[in-house]
Amino acid sequence: MKYFDYAATTPPDSDVVRTMAEIMEAHYGNPSSIHGYGERADQLLRRARSGCAAALGVKPEEIVFTSGATESNNLAIKGVALRYQTRGKHLITTATEHASVYESFLQLQQWGWEVTWLPVDSDGRVSTQQVMDALRPDTVLVSLMHVNNETGIIHPVAEIGNRLKSAAPRVLFHVDGVQAFGKLEAKPASWGADLYSLSAHKIRGPKGAGLLYVRSGVELTPLLSGGSQEQGMRAGTENVPLIVGMAKAMRLAAERQLAFAGRATVLRDRIMQTIETIPGLRMNSRKDGAPHIIHFSYPGMKAEVALHTLEQLGIIVSTQSACSSRSAEPSRVLLAMGRDAASASGGLRISLGNEHTEEDVALLEQALHQMVAQLRPLERR
């Protein structure tokens, strides 16, 4: 089997697994305890916090550890909306965000906030000008992903953040960096971002660990009531082993970023070229997108059928995003890009990781040809 679903999740790095196992067994103290066991755990936590902060170019006290990016996104969006509601109740996002962002805004809408859902163009992109045009005196938050998890399209977060900072400094800017970290440069503070979400399991770290960068001075209403951990923004005993694992995964991903992006781009371009030569398939990703994601539609076929055929041929890919792939609905992202229902329900995503080679890609290409040849007689017309 060849696994090409790194945007859904990645195999944890062996070094990361070893470190986490060691800490779980040997340093199980509660970092809030004041005895030696607690202090040792607190030291590990502090070191991990500094490591995560360094990888993002921010201060350690600006890092809030969470259970993953779903929680980070919920905390950023609802935490800001609740905290700053007297300033205004208008929020801006796009129609193509991850479910954890999309559903958070839907919930706020039900609770009485007003949300502007920016439309995207046929490549899935939103422009800086669209964001600026949507601003109102009562706008409190703009939330935008850096890289789209289905198509790999890159949003101009640095340009948007810097324009916002000069034109509307009171508007807070949240970036979902989950699919971008380790593939593109991640410097939220220099972009003028106030909040930045990240997930460990997309970068060879553990599932169930994530973080939210919260710029000094930004306040959030916590979503969980409890202890005063994480600067009072996220109650609950910190999961020290997973957090240390995430810090290590972030360091490795940052160190490998340039080399990975270079290698993945070559493989991605080759795969895109192959897909473009297969009649019946339609490319949804662009060559100026993220280096690790290739998304295409097979409008003649239901995506699940294509996915299982590829699996029988030894290739693992994904339909939509992992979080939505069990839903029977066509992709919300592709519909927002103006694709018809057949394309939106026939979408497949290939995503690359560190160890993929030219040989792996040759197997993938062979399987794609074989899949279409096998399914051709069954295509809907």
Ligand code: PMP
């Ligand atoms: N945002 C994006 C862009 C994602 O791709 C994902 C993972 N599918 C998430 C947020 C949620 O991350 P987690 O799995 O850590 O909750």
